[in-house]
Amino acid sequence: MKKGAIYLFKFGIVDLNESHDAFLWHKDFTQNNSYIFPRTWEVYEKLANDGQLICAKDDSNCFVGLAYFILDESEWEVGGLMVSNSHQGKGIGSTLMRVTLGHLLFEENPLERNEKIIAHVHSENDDPRRIIEKSLKFDHRKTIQVPGIKLPGLKTDKDGIVHGDEFELKIPDTLSALSSWCSNWNEKLRNQHSAKIEFRTGVTKGIWASAFLDMAKRY
Amino acid sequence: MSCVAIDFDKYQEEVVNHESDRVKVLQHLIDLLKTSSTEKTDFTRVFKMCLRVLELDHEFLAREFKISRPTVSRWEAGVSAPHQLGRKPVYQALLKIANAKHRQHGA
Numbered sequence: 001m002k003k004g005a006i007y008l009f010k011f012g013i014v015d016l017n018e019s020h021d022a023f024l025w026h027k028d029f030t031q032n033n034s035y036i037f038p039r040t041w042e043v044y045e046k047l048a049n050d051g052q053l054i055c056a057k058d059d060s061n062c063f064v065g066l067a068y069f070i071l072d073e074s075e076w077e078v079g080g081l082m083v084s085n086s087h088q089g090k091g092i093g094s095t096l097m098r099v100t101l102g103h104l105l106f107e108e109n110p111l112e113r114n115e116k117i118i119a120h121v122h123s124e125n126d127d128p129r130r131i132i133e134k135s136l137k138f139d140h141r142k143t144i145q146v147p148g149i150k151l152p153g154l155k156t157d158k159d160g161i162v163h164g165d166e167f168e169l170k171i172p173d174t175l176s177a178l179s180s181w182c183s184n185w186n187e188k189l190r191n192q193h194s195a196k197i198e199f200r201t202g203v204t205k206g207i208w209a210s211a212f213l214d215m216a217k218r219y
Numbered sequence: 220m221s222c223v224a225i226d227f228d229k230y231q232e233e234v235v236n237h238e239s240d241r242v243k244v245l246q247h248l249i250d251l252l253k254t255s256s257t258e259k260t261d262f263t264r265v266f267k268m269c270l271r272v273l274e275l276d277h278e279f280l281a282r283e284f285k286i287s288r289p290t291v292s293r294w295e296a297g298v299s300a301p302h303q304l305g306r307k308p309v310y311q312a313l314l315k316i317a318n319a320k321h322r323q324h325g326a
Contacts, residue, residue, distance in 0.1 A: 012285060013285050013286075013287070015282075016278070016281075016282065049288070050287050050288045050289050051281050051285075051286060051287030051288055051289075051290070052287045052289070071289070103286075105302070106301060106302050106305055107286050107287075107290050107301050107302075107305065108290060108293070108299045108301075109299060109300060109301060109302050110299070112299075113299070198285060199285070200284045200285040200286065200308065200312075201284075201308060201311075201312050202307070202308025202309075202311050202312065203305060203308050207304050207305070207308075210304055211302040211303075211304045211305065214302070214303075214304070215302070
């Protein structure tokens with residue numbers, strides 16, 4: 001980075017034209033990380049084409065992180081968090097998860113219909129676990145054991161079992177924490193690089209903050 | 220193939236009437252967007268009406284509003300709606316589109 005350059009990270013929905021690039025980035029990431037389930041092109045393309053992939057990009061418009069939200073039967077899942085090795089430790093993962101969750105809460109308002117929001121984490125994957133528990137204030141719901149054959153690519157124990165945990169959005173803790181973050185975030189990452197969220201027209205982080213506070217009181 | 224004789228003058232009159240009706244429908248939609256409440260039932264009705272009158276497809280709206288396509292479908296079907304604080308900005312964005320179409324047809 002040049003001295004004095006403005007280093008801007010952007011957080012927002014993956015553009016439909018970039019679904020293949022996002023998949024290649026996901027594929028490359030999962031090849032070197034056995035804690036994230038490697039999705040097929042068909043699944044990832046659908047996520048991207050449906051606008052359910054949220055990304056973090058650097059000022060060269062390159063992906064530095066990805067996450068998704070998806071409706072699975074009657075529960076929403078946020079997850080698939082990946083941050084490139086060269087950008088870890090800057091707070092990109094926690095911002096990306098907050099943006100993903102914030103987008104879901106604000107645009108779908110699932111709590112109004114008593115729909116649960118959950119997250120799954122591999123038992124040895126500490127980085128997203130910390131974000132989900134500490135930053136998003138999700139509650140641990142249960143431990144999960146799945147035969148590795150059903151989740152090829154994920155790390156198993158000696159018996160071929162994948163161990164993981166399921167977390168659930170906690171009311172009002174998650175909502176209050178998210179609202180407070182929206183109110184206080186100075187649009188900087190941990191390393192003081194500037195960052196911005198690409199909201200839809202007319203929406204601001206102040207509006208998000210008020211909405212999450214309202215949800216915390218209402219539900 | 221049989222030929223159908225078209226009365227050009229009559230057709231032109233129909234087009235003019237159609238355009239005039241279209242302008243009226245757009246004006247009513249603009250009034251609706253300016254005055255509707257942000258209650259969920261109203262939001263669903265207004266959103267649905269906008270898709271129809273403004274001839275907007277889901278992909279366009281998903282891109283324009285930076286939301287997912289399934290979200291557009293759920294808003295349209297009344298399954299979900301954005302949080303109440305997010306509804307006015309939707310009306311405002313749709314109003315912009317409606318005004319542009321109104322200008323285009325009214326010119």
